[in-house]
Amino acid sequence: MRIAPRLACALISLSLAPLALCAAYVLPREASVPGGVKLIRLDYEGSALPAVDVDGQRAMVVKDGAGWVAVIGIPLSAPLSTRSVVVHDGNGRQQLEFTVGEKLYASQSLKVAPRQVDLSREDLARANRERVIIDAALSHWSPEQPDALRLPQPVPGTRSSSFGMRRIFNGESRNPHTGMDIAAPAGTPVRAPIAGTVIDTGDFFFNGNTVFVDHGRGLISMYCHLSAIDVKAGQKVAAGDTLGAVGMTGRATGPHLHWGLSLNRVWVDPALFLP
Numbered sequence: 001m002r003i004a005p006r007l008a009c010a011l012i013s014l015s016l017a018p019l020a021l022c023a024a025y026v027l028p029r030e031a032s033v034p035g036g037v038k039l040i041r042l043d044y045e046g047s048a049l050p051a052v053d054v055d056g057q058r059a060m061v062v063k064d065g066a067g068w069v070a071v072i073g074i075p076l077s078a079p080l081s082t083r084s085v086v087v088h089d090g091n092g093r094q095q096l097e098f099t100v101g102e103k104l105y106a107s108q109s110l111k112v113a114p115r116q117v118d119l120s121r122e123d124l125a126r127a128n129r130e131r132v133i134i135d136a137a138l139s140h141w142s143p144e145q146p147d148a149l150r151l152p153q154p155v156p157g158t159r160s161s162s163f164g165m166r167r168i169f170n171g172e173s174r175n176p177h178t179g180m181d182i183a184a185p186a187g188t189p190v191r192a193p194i195a196g197t198v199i200d201t202g203d204f205f206f207n208g209n210t211v212f213v214d215h216g217r218g219l220i221s222m223y224c225h226l227s228a229i230d231v232k233a234g235q236k237v238a239a240g241d242t243l244g245a246v247g248m249t250g251r252a253t254g255p256h257l258h259w260g261l262s263l264n265r266v267w268v269d270p271a272l273f274l275p
């Protein structure tokens with residue numbers, strides 16, 4: 001007799017620990033706010049990967065037990081309103097909506113070399129070229145489901161809670177902070193938190209030496225200000241592999257790792273993905 005997956009889980013759970021045997025997937029914490037993550041459980045238990053689009057971008061969908069969960073990144077610039085996603089699955093096409101709540105981010109004043117705030121024509125042209133490269137990295141899509149969506153810190157050290165902060169460099173307002181800064185001594189190895197494939201590496205004007213890793217289904221991680229890069233584009237990495245070393249290349253006020261996480265081409269708060 002063939003037993004439906006959910007029923008099988010229920011039967012096993014009568015005698016043994018329920019969660020481990022139902023192949024429950026490790027999801028991030030949900031925070032339906034700008035820079036946060038919305039989890040939407042789909043009403044579909046078929047085997048084919050559903051397609052979910054948000055703002056014209058393919059969004060992550062992961063298998064969790066018998067069902068599927070869409071894991072949606074919300075832009076820092078998202079207004080207080082409802083957002084919609086379009087779901088294509090075995091039930092057909094439907095539009096789902098969710099609300100984005102308020103989150104007030106503080107501002108942060110920083111002092112850096114004047115040439116890193118008022119860019120020369122050459123530096124501005126370089127930064128614009130690099131923005132295209134970064135966007136291309138974030139646009140990567142590979143079909144594998146990430147091993148987990150709780151990621152250990154890539155380096156040990158003190159975490160700042162500065163994700164989303166509006167930043168004032170030398171008295172001038174600039175873009176908000178789109179990652180997590182972890183203070184660590186220069187040279188500390190930076191390790192891949194989960195398996196993935198290196199998309200690209202390079203030396204960027206603001207971000208310094210940088211590595212991008214694709215973890216699957218639109219989850220891209222970025223490691224910046226490195227003093228050394230130990231991987232190459234196309235290389236597969238396992239959890240714990242060294243990507244490079246902590247440094248202060250690019251626009252940095254001291255040695256630290258800037259860790260960025262992007263879902264559906266949107267920077268989200270890495271703190272939601274910590275174990």
Ligand SMILES: [Zn+2]
Binds near residue numbers: 177180181257258259
């Ligand atoms: Zn940073």
